[in-house]
Amino acid sequence: MRRKFLVALGGAVLALSLAACSGEGAGSGGDTSEEKPGDLTIGVSMPTQTSERWIADGKAVKEKLEAKGYKVDLQYAGDDIPTQSQQVDQMITQGADVLVIAAIDGTALSGQLQAAADAKIPVIAYDRLIRGSKNVDFYVSFDNYKVGVAQGTGLLVGLGLLNKDGSKGTAKGPFNIELFAGSLDDNNTQYFFGGAMDTLKPFIDAGTLKVKSRQTTAEQVATLRWQQETAQKRMEDLLTSSYNDGSRVDGVLSPYDGISRGIITALQNAGYGKAGKKLPAVTGQDAEIASIKLINDGVQTCTVFKDTRLLAEQAVNASEAFLQDKQPQANDTQTYNNGVKVVPSYLLPIATVYKDDIKTALIDSGYWTAEEVAAGQAKN
Numbered sequence: 359m360r361r362k363f364l365v366a367l368g369g370a371v372l373a374l375s376l377a378a379c380s381g382e383g384a385g386s387g388g389d390t391s392e393e394k395p396g397d398l399t400i401g402v403s404m405p406t407q408t409s410e411r412w413i414a415d416g417k418a419v420k421e422k423l424e425a426k427g428y429k430v431d432l433q434y435a436g437d438d439i440p441t442q443s444q445q446v447d448q449m450i451t452q453g454a455d456v457l458v459i460a461a462i463d464g465t466a467l468s469g470q471l472q473a474a475a476d477a478k479i480p481v482i483a484y485d486r487l488i489r490g491s492k493n494v495d496f497y498v499s500f501d502n503y504k505v506g507v508a509q510g511t512g513l514l515v516g517l518g519l520l521n522k523d524g525s526k527g528t529a530k531g532p533f534n535i536e537l538f539a540g541s542l543d544d545n546n547t548q549y550f551f552g553g554a555m556d557t558l559k560p561f562i563d564a565g566t567l568k569v570k571s572r573q574t575t576a577e578q579v580a581t582l583r584w585q586q587e588t589a590q591k592r593m594e595d596l597l598t599s600s601y602n603d604g605s606r607v608d609g610v611l612s613p614y615d616g617i618s619r620g621i622i623t624a625l626q627n628a629g630y631g632k633a634g635k636k637l638p639a640v641t642g643q644d645a646e647i648a649s650i651k652l653i654n655d656g657v658q659t660c661t662v663f664k665d666t667r668l669l670a671e672q673a674v675n676a677s678e679a680f681l682q683d684k685q686p687q688a689n690d691t692q693t694y695n696n697g698v699k700v701v702p703s704y705l706l707p708i709a710t711v712y713k714d715d716i717k718t719a720l721i722d723s724g725y726w727t728a729e730e731v732a733a734g735q736a737k738n
């Protein structure tokens with residue numbers, strides 16, 4: 359329950375107005391902003407610590423909120439839906455004032471969100487939209503359709519069909535490709551896969567790209583919980599089922615760096631990258647350090663960089679706005695329909711990172727150091 363609400367119920371209104379008269383209060387008129395940040399807790403629910411990006415996201419949100427004096431209850435759910443539900447329940451009963459949630463399954467938290475609404479706790483969906491509930495107050499993310507377009511384009515560039523500037527490349531094809539998508543319970547998956555397929559389809563229709571396995575629907579190519587091992591196993595199966603006739607895979611669409619590493623491991627185990635058997639072009643997302651090293655070493659083609667520092671900042675801005683009884687500033691009020699309503703959103707831009715972009719996009723901006731890139735490991 360919002361503390362402000364408790365204060366009002368407790369008849370402390372008089373005390374607050376006295377404070378305002380004595381000039382101590384920050385607000386004016388009926389403003390109850392005499393609450394100190396230290397009295398307010400933001401519950402931050404993150405999906406998993408198996409991926410670096412969520413560790414970085416959680417850390418950045420926590421640090422930025424704490425720097426402003428707020429208390430933060432940061433929890434990771436180990437990619438387990440009941441654990442996340444329980445953690446969010448607990449944040450609500452322990453009196454969180456705002457919830458920031460990156461959902462494991464975008465449809466599994468309706469009960470919690472109703473409880474949050476009943477207790478007047480605003481809910482911010484973090485990077486992954488929460489679906490099927492009217493009780494989602496704001497969404498901070500990136501332009502997820504553009505992420506998909508960037509991944510499709512990255513594959514075309516990796517194959518030489520396009521140049522980085524979008525002009526036509528010198529390669530002719532035809533090329534064999536395979537497709538991977540993320541977890542179907544993550545709302546982002548449809549945007550990533552949709553954007554990528556819209557980009558690749560003209561080349562598939564023209565016969566320049568051939569999906570040799572014929573697995574082309576999101577359902578056929580999805581990767582439950584975005585797991586690296588699952589992707590590795592599927593790539594192994596694809597090599598056995600569709601490429602045991604001497605043909606080779608030239609490109610693989612991958613929606614996330616962890617999945618890309620699974621795919622690359624399967625390919626390397628099958629002899630790709632050795633003895634003149636060139637590794638296919640492989641895309642990715644998140645600029646995870648292990649994959650940045652692979653890109654730097656010429657093993658992975660590219661990744662889509664989404665600056666988690668900026669996303670964390672937007673989550674903090676939105677939290678603060680709600681704590682001050684204001685509406686956060688949205689820059690998109692049309693795209694993200696969660697099945698019940700269009701959720702006002704703040705969407706950040708994305709950038710594709712190829713080998714020659716690592717320095718400017720990631721090292722110069724302080725996202726990773728040159729040592730971390732060389733080692734393929736984060737320092738702390």
Ligand code: GAL
Nearest residue numbers: 409411486544546584614644
């Ligand atoms: C998505 C997110 C991606 C990637 C993926 C796997 O929701 O937008 O950036 O992190 O989850 O964790």
